[in-house]
Amino acid sequence: MLLRKVNVVDGALALLDAEGLDGLTMRKLGAALNVQAGALYRHFPSKEALLDAMAEKLVEGIAEPMPEGSWDQQLTVLADRFRTALLAHRDGARLFAGTFVPEPNTNAAGAAAVAVLCAAGMPVDRAGWITYAAMYYVLGHTIEEQAQLRLHEQGDDWQTRQANAPHDDPLFAQALGSVITADPAERFAYGLALIIDGVREQLRRGGTARGA
Amino acid sequence: MLLRKVNVVDGALALLDAEGLDGLTMRKLGAALNVQAGALYRHFPSKEALLDAMAEKLVEGIAEPMPEGSWDQQLTVLADRFRTALLAHRDGARLFAGTFVPEPNTNAAGAAAVAVLCAAGMPVDRAGWITYAAMYYVLGHTIEEQAQLRLHEQGDDWQTRQANAPHDDPLFAQALGSVITADPAERFAYGLALIIDGVREQLRRGGTARGA
DNA sequence: ACCTGAACACCGTTCAAGT
DNA sequence: ACCTGAACACCGTTCAAGT
Numbered sequence: 001m002l003l004r005k006v007n008v009v010d011g012a013l014a015l016l017d018a019e020g021l022d023g024l025t026m027r028k029l030g031a032a033l034n035v036q037a038g039a040l041y042r043h044f045p046s047k048e049a050l051l052d053a054m055a056e057k058l059v060e061g062i063a064e065p066m067p068e069g070s071w072d073q074q075l076t077v078l079a080d081r082f083r084t085a086l087l088a089h090r091d092g093a094r095l096f097a098g099t100f101v102p103e104p105n106t107n108a109a110g111a112a113a114v115a116v117l118c119a120a121g122m123p124v125d126r127a128g129w130i131t132y133a134a135m136y137y138v139l140g141h142t143i144e145e146q147a148q149l150r151l152h153e154q155g156d157d158w159q160t161r162q163a164n165a166p167h168d169d170p171l172f173a174q175a176l177g178s179v180i181t182a183d184p185a186e187r188f189a190y191g192l193a194l195i196i197d198g199v200r201e202q203l204r205r206g207g208t209a210r211g212a
Numbered sequence: 213m214l215l216r217k218v219n220v221v222d223g224a225l226a227l228l229d230a231e232g233l234d235g236l237t238m239r240k241l242g243a244a245l246n247v248q249a250g251a252l253y254r255h256f257p258s259k260e261a262l263l264d265a266m267a268e269k270l271v272e273g274i275a276e277p278m279p280e281g282s283w284d285q286q287l288t289v290l291a292d293r294f295r296t297a298l299l300a301h302r303d304g305a306r307l308f309a310g311t312f313v314p315e316p317n318t319n320a321a322g323a324a325a326v327a328v329l330c331a332a333g334m335p336v337d338r339a340g341w342i343t344y345a346a347m348y349y350v351l352g353h354t355i356e357e358q359a360q361l362r363l364h365e366q367g368d369d370w371q372t373r374q375a376n377a378p379h380d381d382p383l384f385a386q387a388l389g390s391v392i393t394a395d396p397a398e399r400f401a402y403g404l405a406l407i408i409d410g411v412r413e414q415l416r417r418g419g420t421a422r423g424a
Numbered sequence: 425a426c427c428t429g430a431a432c433a434c435c436g437t438t439c440a441a442g443t
Numbered sequence: 444a445c446c447t448g449a450a451c452a453c454c455g456t457t458c459a460a461g462t
Contacts, residue, residue, distance in 0.1 A: 027454075037455080115383060128390045130406065133402075202409075250436095250438070250449095253438080
């Protein structure tokens with residue numbers, strides 16, 4: 001059976017779940033698809049191009065259907081969908097972060113956020129800045145969320161190691177403990193609300209920067 | 213001359229500037245230090261441990277001296293120092309993001325932020341959440357800032373490629389253009405201000421979550 | 425057009441043996 | 444204690460040759 005581009009991407013995503021991003025090699029992928037590693041280069045010019053296609057598939061359909069509600073509700077839904085899409089595959093956030101090249105699906109997600117912000121009264125250029133700022137937050141949070149998931153599955157608990165380490169700063173130890181033990185979804189929502197509250201403040205000021 | 217741990221880390225950071233994170237190999241590092249690659253394992257148990265030590269050195273002294281001023285000014289200075297530290301070496305942000313294991317210097321930076329937020333009246337647990345949210349933002353912004361720096365140095369301009377690509381969404385095209393052409397420092401400050409405004413709003417509400 | 429088989433130029437890591 | 448030399452078990456990528 002002849003291999004298609006889409007089969008390679010699907011197989012790669014399955015292998016990603018099984019082996020993780022570091023264990024995803026062209027040779028293993030070839031074996032999983034009953035093909036030599038070299039044959040994959042008929043479909044993708046490089047491993048990087050394949051990773052791009054995987055990342056693109058990951059965020060497919062994030063902007064559809066366009067969420068209802070006020071701008072802040074819409075933005076929250078878009079961010080939640082982004083996080084959920086990244087969580088759907090092992091190391092999804094790291095995969096996406098390593099390859100954010102502008103491709104249709106990635107653009108569609110960003111375009112949706114920009115549209116929401118502009119409709120709310122934000123100037124286009126600020127809407128772009130805010131969209132990327134929010135994206136950085138979602139990516140960073142989700143990368144660490146998945147990293148902790150991995151540690152949890154292994155015996156090696158970063159959590160207990162950190163908790164048992166001698167802290168000369170008990171305040172920070174407590175803060176860190178709260179970060180580690182919190183429900184990731186709740187902590188995610190809290191940080192996102194900070195940014196959204198900041199945007200609301202900008203709208204109140206008429207979209208100009210602080211102090212301007 | 214016998215090699216010390218500190219010589220290995222310094223050599224590795226110099227090699228990082230010369231070759232980038234992907235070009236940083238144990239073999240090249242050995243050659244740069246006039247030593248076989250295997251000899252490096254007398255000083256670090258693995259490449260990962262070396263990368264951890266490099267990341268740790270990168271953020272050395274971020275919290276000292278403790279910045280003066282109001283809590284928001286202090287937080288801004290800490291974030292600026294963090295960004296500056298990451299920018300000091302090629303791929304510094306990616307290096308740090310790949311290895312954030314709790315080590316003394318990394319903890320000191322986080323502890324400083326938590327202390328500032330607590331002094332401002334924030335509960336400890338929220339201070340932790342906010343500190344990490346801000347860290348995700350700084351990391352994400354700086355990773356992309358350095359990625360764009362690299363593209364700029366090469367001929368391959370993501371910027372022009374993106375600008376020339378046919379956009380079915382002119383609004384997003386304009387927003388993206390503004391993200392790409394903006395002064396990175398200004399865009400960084402803007403996004404950070406969003407988060408800080410969000411924190412101010414939290415303080416006004418008494419530190420409870422939105423809707424609570 | 426798609427794939428095999430085999431190679432090329434690398435990796436990180438280990439380890440007996442030297443000094 | 445630190446380092447060499449050499450190996451082990453891998454990588455991504457290329458390419459003549461097959462079908």
